[in-house]
Structure formats: structure tokens, C-alpha cells
Amino acid sequence: MATPLALSLAQQVFSILSDQTGGDGQFNLQALLSQAGSNCTNMNATSTPTSSPANTMPTTFDLSSILTFLFSFSSASDWIKFAVLGTVLTAARGWLMEAYYRFYNSFFINAHFENCDEVYNWMMVWLAKNPKWTQTNDVHISTKSFGLSYDSVGIEGEEIDDIADTDATRPLTFEPSFSHVFRFWYKGRWMSVSRSYKEPDSPYGSRTEALDLCIWSWNRTILSTMLLEAKKAYKDGQEDFVSVYASDFDSWQHMTSRPKRPLKSIVLEPGVKELLMRDARDFLRSKRWYSARGIPFRRGYLLYGAPGTGKTSIIHGIAGELGLDVYILSLSRIGMDDNTLARLISSLPERCIALMEDIDAAFSRTLNRDSDEEERESNPSSQNGMSSTPTSRISLSGLLNALDGVGAQEGRILFATTNKYTSLDPALCRPGRMDIHVEFRLASRYQANELFRCFYLPDSEKGTDDEKETDSAEIDSTADSGYLSSPEVEDEKAELIKLDAEKTEDVEPNGLPVNIPHYEHGPKLSFRQLETLAGKFAAAIPEREFSMAALQGYLMGYKTQPFEAVADARIWVKKQRLDAAARAEKEKEKKAKAQEKKVEKTVAGAEASTPAAEKEAAAT
Numbered sequence: 001m002a003t004p005l006a007l008s009l010a011q012q013v014f015s016i017l018s019d020q021t022g023g024d025g026q027f028n029l030q031a032l033l034s035q036a037g038s039n040c041t042n043m044n045a046t047s048t049p050t051s052s053p054a055n056t057m058p059t060t061f062d063l064s065s066i067l068t069f070l071f072s073f074s075s076a077s078d079w080i081k082f083a084v085l086g087t088v089l090t091a092a093r094g095w096l097m098e099a100y101y102r103f104y105n106s107f108f109i110n111a112h113f114e115n116c117d118e119v120y121n122w123m124m125v126w127l128a129k130n131p132k133w134t135q136t137n138d139v140h141i142s143t144k145s146f147g148l149s150y151d152s153v154g155i156e157g158e159e160i161d162d163i164a165d166t167d168a169t170r171p172l173t174f175e176p177s178f179s180h181v182f183r184f185w186y187k188g189r190w191m192s193v194s195r196s197y198k199e200p201d202s203p204y205g206s207r208t209e210a211l212d213l214c215i216w217s218w219n220r221t222i223l224s225t226m227l228l229e230a231k232k233a234y235k236d237g238q239e240d241f242v243s244v245y246a247s248d249f250d251s252w253q254h255m256t257s258r259p260k261r262p263l264k265s266i267v268l269e270p271g272v273k274e275l276l277m278r279d280a281r282d283f284l285r286s287k288r289w290y291s292a293r294g295i296p297f298r299r300g301y302l303l304y305g306a307p308g309t310g311k312t313s314i315i316h317g318i319a320g321e322l323g324l325d326v327y328i329l330s331l332s333r334i335g336m337d338d339n340t341l342a343r344l345i346s347s348l349p350e351r352c353i354a355l356m357e358d359i360d361a362a363f364s365r366t367l368n369r370d371s372d373e374e375e376r377e378s379n380p381s382s383q384n385g386m387s388s389t390p391t392s393r394i395s396l397s398g399l400l401n402a403l404d405g406v407g408a409q410e411g412r413i414l415f416a417t418t419n420k421y422t423s424l425d426p427a428l429c430r431p432g433r434m435d436i437h438v439e440f441r442l443a444s445r446y447q448a449n450e451l452f453r454c455f456y457l458p459d460s461e462k463g464t465d466d467e468k469e470t471d472s473a474e475i476d477s478t479a480d481s482g483y484l485s486s487p488e489v490e491d492e493k494a495e496l497i498k499l500d501a502e503k504t505e506d507v508e509p510n511g512l513p514v515n516i517p518h519y520e521h522g523p524k525l526s527f528r529q530l531e532t533l534a535g536k537f538a539a540a541i542p543e544r545e546f547s548m549a550a551l552q553g554y555l556m557g558y559k560t561q562p563f564e565a566v567a568d569a570r571i572w573v574k575k576q577r578l579d580a581a582a583r584a585e586k587e588k589e590k591k592a593k594a595q596e597k598k599v600e601k602t603v604a605g606a607e608a609s610t611p612a613a614e615k616e617a618a619a620t
């Protein structure tokens with residue numbers, strides 16, 4: 001079907017061109033315009049005829065004639081046909097292209113992965129482990145282990161010495177390089193892998209990486225099979241780790257994977273760990289119970305108390321025990337505001353731990369005016385009310401909305417920690433937001449005792465308590481309960497060190513052998529010896545005066561010397577008290593100085609505001 005309008009236009013242009021092109025092939029523009037003018041005049045009965053082709057103004061006249069003709073009623077039907085034809089042709093072209101792509105794609109499966117998502121890591125681990133892949137000639141070699149155990153990603157045959165402490169022992173992994181497309185067979189299917197990256201748009205952003213897979217197959221199950229395989233490879237390697245995510249502006253980035261911390265290594269008052277574990281485990285199993293009662297499926301725990309008492313440690317311990325990832329929400333980080341916080345909370349996965357450490361820090365400007373004042377005095381750059389420390393722009397209402405507003409994620413466990421419990425707003429602490437509040441106090445004697453036991457118990461004997469009892473009963477048959485002070489102990493210790501030193505040629509200046517980790521040359525204590533020493537250590541530590549972190553720090557100085565640790569404990573306590581008294585004295589002086597300055601300022605201000613006459617009178 002041809003349109004008469006298009007045809008007639010084409011015919012005219014063609015005839016004019018052929019008329020005005022001479023035998024030499026030259027083109028006469030003026031003649032062409034006059035001819036077009038006369039032709040169009042003929043078409044349009046109302047237009048004024050031209051007197052002479054040479055004297056007319058062909059351009060204006062001809063253009064208007066053409067336009068009049070084109071938009072005339074008689075040409076409307078031609079226009080409609082033209083439009084319909086165009087539409088049909090365009091649609092047909094689209095359908096054909098679609099059919100072509102469908103046909104083409106039915107032979108290929110394409111998958112795209114980005115490093116902002118955990119699946120990217122699954123794929124990288126899977127590729128690093130795939131023996132076919134490691135045979136390629138163009139590889140990117142990295143020491144990145146994706147937070148997994150070495151066995152999961154390391155190069156086959158490479159031996160890692162756990163004990164050596166140099167960088168050379170960091171495991172190596174093979175990764176696809178960025179410059180090539182790699183092709184290999186996977187379960188009888190031809191597959192290609194390409195990796196790309198994009199530099200960040202802003203100086204604060206991070207580089208984004210992507211992985212594109214193309215599998216030559218029309219059966220989509222191959223993709224699912226491969227993804228499940230990759231996920232399993234990753235999860236197997238991650239068995240002993242907890243993944244930690246942090247917010248990168250308004251999205252989550254895998255930050256690190258930390259080895260799971262055994263709950264046994266965290267010493268709290270009896271029942272505290274059990275309460276938290278039981279409650280969190282029960283919550284994760286109760287989704288249906290919550291939905292049947294219309295209660296939001298969320299649980300919040302507020303852990304408060306002195307620094308270094310185990311708040312963060314127990315959270316990581318619980319995450320490891322329950323197999324949950326930890327998502328850290330830093331409320332006081334630069335760039336954090338109400339909207340970003342709400343977006344981050346709403347994009348949390350179900351079944352995870354959201355961790356807000358030092359929850360009071362986000363609002364400390366309003367909660368602690370005294371410290372602000374002090375800061376302004378000690379730091380003149382913050383005189384005009386501008387703090388030298390960048391703070392976030394989180395408001396209390398923004399935080400409350402993010403925690404339980406409509407966008408708040410279901411299934412998450414929230415842990416918040418603070419050292420300033422009393423400064424928190426009651427709205428933040430109410431049940432529904434923070435369901436369970438647990439206080440972490442400075443170490444009790446019970447905790448000191450348990451920490452000591454845990455510290456010096458040989459790894460091989462860190463079994464269940466029953467096992468320990470049985471083992472120790474055997475060992476104890478030769479043990480003496482007055483072990484600590486007996487001269488035999490000293491002899492035995494000296495003997496142990498000597499024996500260890502004989503095992504190797506190199507000896508450190510302190511007489512201990514090098515290349516052997518400290519736990520290898522510490523004295524092997526029997527269960528009863530350990531009990532006795534732990535009891536003596538606990539007796540030397542005053543109740544609720546030191547944090548567990550401080551006690552742990554003290555014991556770290558005696559990694560292989562449990563006897564000395566006990567013997568020196570009282571001296572350490574005395575020293576700590578003296579240091580604390582000195583610090584308190586300094587603090588007192590600082591406060592007194594600040595107070596003096598304040599008074600001076602007030603007096604100066606009052607003097608400045610007294611009228612001159614009054615001053616004179618006072619002087620006479």
C-alpha cells in the first residue's frame with residue numbers, strides 16, 4: 001500500500017530535479033524554486049499566479065503553498081494512512097527484534113552480579129575454588145579471602161603456617177582478571193565470565209565491581225544449580241565466621257568476617273548469657289506467633305553499663321551461635337540523617353542482628369551540655385557553637401520512626417549498647433523498641449575467677465565441663481593442692497622451660513624458644529591447679545572495681561605465667577588504684593580551673609556592664 005501524498009511529493013521533486021539538471025549534471029537552484037512554485041500554484045487554486053519565473057519571490061511563496069497543500073483537508077486521509085503505515089512498520093520491527101532476541105537468548109542465560117550484594121562474594125569464592133577456572137593463563141591474584149577460612153579460597157598446594165607471623169604467609173587466591181572474558185565448560189555447558197569495575201562518582205564512594213556470566217544453555221536450572229553451589233561453597237567457608245556489614249551511605253557493604261567467638265569465652269554473671277540466648281533463639285522461631293497476634297516481629301535488647309564489660313563481645317557471641325550476620329548502624333557517622341537511617345533499617349535482611357553501639361552518642365550534644373561547655377573552653381575553634389567534631393543529623397523522632405515505623409524491617413534483632421543509660425530518652429527504651437534491658441557491671445570475683453580459668457585452660461581441654469571434670473580427675477591424681485607455693489612447682493616450671501628450649505636451636509633473650517607460640521611453652525596446669533590459682537587470683541581482685549577488659553589486659557602480660565599472674569595481682573591492684581587516684585586529682589584540678597575561669601568571666605562581664613559614674617563613686 002503506497003500513500004498518494006508521499007508519491008505525489010516524490011514525483012514532483014523528481015520531475016523538478018530532472019527538469020533542472022542540465023546535460024552536464026549541474027543543478028540550477030533558482031529554476032528549481034520557480035518550478036516548484038508554479039507546480040504548487042497549480043495545485044492551489046487560490047494562490048496568486050506568478051508573472052515571470054525570474055521576477056518572483058519563489059521561496060516564500062512556494063513554501064507556503066507546499067505547507068497549505070500538506071495541511072489541507074484533502075491530504076488528511078493520506079496523512080492518516082501514512083501514520084498508520086509508519087506505526088505498523090515500527091511495531092513490526094520491534095516484534096521482529098524481540099523475536100530475534102528471544103530466539104537468541106533462548107540459547108544463553110545471562111547473569112549480572114554486583115559487589116554491593118553478598119551473591120557477588122558467593123560467585124567469587126566459587127570461581128576461586130573451581131579447578132577449571134584456576135587453569136586459565138590470565139588471572140588476578142589477590143590476598144583477599146572474602147572473610148573465609150583459607151581452605152575455602154586458597155591456592156591448592158599452598159601451605160600456610162599458622163604460627164609464623166609474616167605477611168608472606170597470607171593465603172593467595174585466584175580471581176578472574178578485569179581485562180579478559182574467560183570461557184570454560186561447566187557441567188557440559190559453555191560458559192563465559194567477565195569482570196568489570198566502575199570508579200566512584202564521589203571521593204567518599206567506593207569502587208563498584210561487577211561480574212557477568214553467560215551460560216550457553218536454554219535450561220534455566222543450570223543457573224540455579226550454579227548459584228546453590230556457589231552459596232554452599234561460601235557458607236561452608238564461613239561456618240566459623242560472622243559476617244559484619246556496615247553502611248556505605250545508604251546501602252550495606254560487607255565489611256569483614258570475624259571468627260565466631262565462643263560464648264564460653266565471655267564471662268558474665270550466671271544466667272545472663274542464657275537469658276539472652278534463650279530469648280533471641282525463641283524469637284527467631286516465633287514468626288507465626290507474632291503475626292497471629294498482630295505484634296511486629298521485631299525484638300530489641302539494650303545492653304548498658306561500664307566500658308569493657310563485654311557488651312559488644314556478647315553480641316558477636318550470640319550472632320555466631322545463632323548463625324546471624326551483624327549489621328552495624330553508626331548513628332554518629334558523618335552523613336547519617338533520618339532519611340538515610342530509615343532507608344538502611346528498611347533494607348536490613350530478615351533474620352539478622354542490627355547493632356547500634358553507643359546509642360547515646362548520636363544525641364550527646366543535647367544530652368550533655370556540661371561537656372559541651374568544657375569542650376568550648378578547651379577548644380576555642382568551637383567557640384561559636386560549632387563543634388570541632390563532626391556529628392550526624394539524627395533526631396530522636398527520626399530514630400524512633402526508623403525503629404518501628406512502617407518501613408522498619410521485620411525479623412531483625414536489634415542490639416543497642418550505651419555507657420550512659422540514664423541519659424537515654426524513655427521513648428527509646430520502652431518495650432517494643434528495647435524489650436530487654438541488661439546491665440553489665442564491673443567484674444565480680446566470680447567473673448575474675450572464670451576469666452582466669454578460661455585464660456589458662458589449654459585449648460585441648462576446652463571441652464564441656466563434664467569432660468573437664470573427668471580429664472582433671474585423672475591429672476589430679478598426681479597433683480598437690482598446695483601447688484602455688486611449693487618449691488617443686490618452681491622446679492617443674494624451670495624444667496618445662498628447659499625442655500621447650502631444647503626442642504629448638506633458637507632461643508629468645510628471655511630463655512624461651514622462638515618459633516613456638518606462647519601457649520606451647522606455658523606450664524600445663526591440671527584442673528585442680530587451675531582452680532586453685534583462679535581462686536587466688538579472684539581473691540586478689542576487689543569486687544566491682546575493674547572492668548573485664550582491664551583484667552584481660554592484665555592477664556595478657558602473663559600469657560605463659562599463671563603463677564606470676566596470681567602473685568603480682570595485688571601489686572597490680574594497688575598500682576591501678578594509685579593511677580586512678582592521680583587521674584581523679586587531675587580531673588578535679590581541670591574542673592576547678594574551668595570553674596575559676598567561669599567566675600572570672602562573670603566578674604569581668606559584670607564590671608563591663610556597671611555605669612562609669614558608679615565606678616567613680618566606688619573608687620572615691
Ligand SMILES: Nc1ncnc2c1ncn2[C@@H]1O[C@H](COP(=O)(O)OP(=O)(O)OP(=O)(O)O)[C@@H](O)[C@H]1O
Pocket residue numbers: 265266267268305306307308309310311312313314417418419440451548549550552
Ligand atoms: N565479660 C567478659 N568476658 C570475657 N571477656 C570480656 C568481658 N568483657 C570484656 N571482655 C574483653 O574486653 C574487651 C572489650 O570488651 P567489649 O568490647 O565487649 O566491651 P564493651 O562493654 O562493649 O565496651 P564498650 O562499652 O567500651 O564498647 C574484649 O576484648 C573482651 O574480650
